[in-house]
Amino acid sequence: MHFLFLGGLLFVAYSAVEGPREPPAEVIVVGPERIEHLARGFDSVWGRPPGDDELRAMIDDFVREEVYYREALALGLDRDDTVIRRRLRLKMEFLTDTGADLLQPATGELEAWLADNAQAFAVGERLAFEQIFLGKAPAPARVAAALTALGADPRADPAPWNERTLLPARLGLSAPEAVDGVFGPGFFERLAALPRGVWVGPMASAYGAHVVRIVDATPARAPALDEVRDAVLRDWREARALQLRELYFRRLRERYVVEILASDTAPTPAR
Numbered sequence: 519m520h521f522l523f524l525g526g527l528l529f530v531a532y533s534a535v536e537g538p539r540e541p542p543a544e545v546i547v548v549g550p551e552r553i554e555h556l557a558r559g560f561d562s563v564w565g566r567p568p569g570d571d572e573l574r575a576m577i578d579d580f581v582r583e584e585v586y587y588r589e590a591l592a593l594g595l596d597r598d599d600t601v602i603r604r605r606l607r608l609k610m611e612f613l614t615d616t617g618a619d620l621l622q623p624a625t626g627e628l629e630a631w632l633a634d635n636a637q638a639f640a641v642g643e644r645l646a647f648e649q650i651f652l653g654k655a656p657a658p659a660r661v662a663a664a665l666t667a668l669g670a671d672p673r674a675d676p677a678p679w680n681e682r683t684l685l686p687a688r689l690g691l692s693a694p695e696a697v698d699g700v701f702g703p704g705f706f707e708r709l710a711a712l713p714r715g716v717w718v719g720p721m722a723s724a725y726g727a728h729v730v731r732i733v734d735a736t737p738a739r740a741p742a743l744d745e746v747r748d749a750v751l752r753d754w755r756e757a758r759a760l761q762l763r764e765l766y767f768r769r770l771r772e773r774y775v776v777e778i779l780a781s782d783t784a785p786t787p788a789r
Contacts, residue, residue: 618759646734
């Protein structure tokens, strides 16, 4: 009893003299790599390295951010936040996908990929043509006069029939989406049915009526691998990245047991 009493007195006396102890402080290290990273970020935005005061301000801001970040984690503010959860998921998927950029296809693998996905890399029909804009609703006699004159001399001056417009008088070999992007949807398809080398009209566009002449055309074809190697390789790697992502997720998923507790009124999700 005496020993216990004396020990208690010593403990009380030590506590009174020593006072409450502060919890150990967390350490935030701002090393040379971090400082260089901050300086590079400044330089990429402003086109010059930061001054001493600017660099000091960036370091102070980084410390402030780190303090808030650690305190937010300590308070559990990262939990049950949909935005943060999705952001972290995207970062995990990005880390998984990064490995696909280093993959190299085996001999013959890109050729097989191109053969299996030929439609995705097919080069469509292309047309080159000249056009004369006749206005929104030209009279049939005006259209006939233009076709007669151009039929007699295909290189006749179009000025007597051409209305003022910003539309190009000639387009080189162009894909359907390029032609339709200028003249409106469906214009390429109507041109593709025309005979080559003669003036034809009227052809309706989104702007009005035209007489047109097809001057060149290339049919749709399947390209050789050398023409589309970069696109095929990129497509192949994207597919491999999805496979790696799914494989990695399955391995992670095996570490978890999922229990779905549905209420009496809620349907149980299918597994």
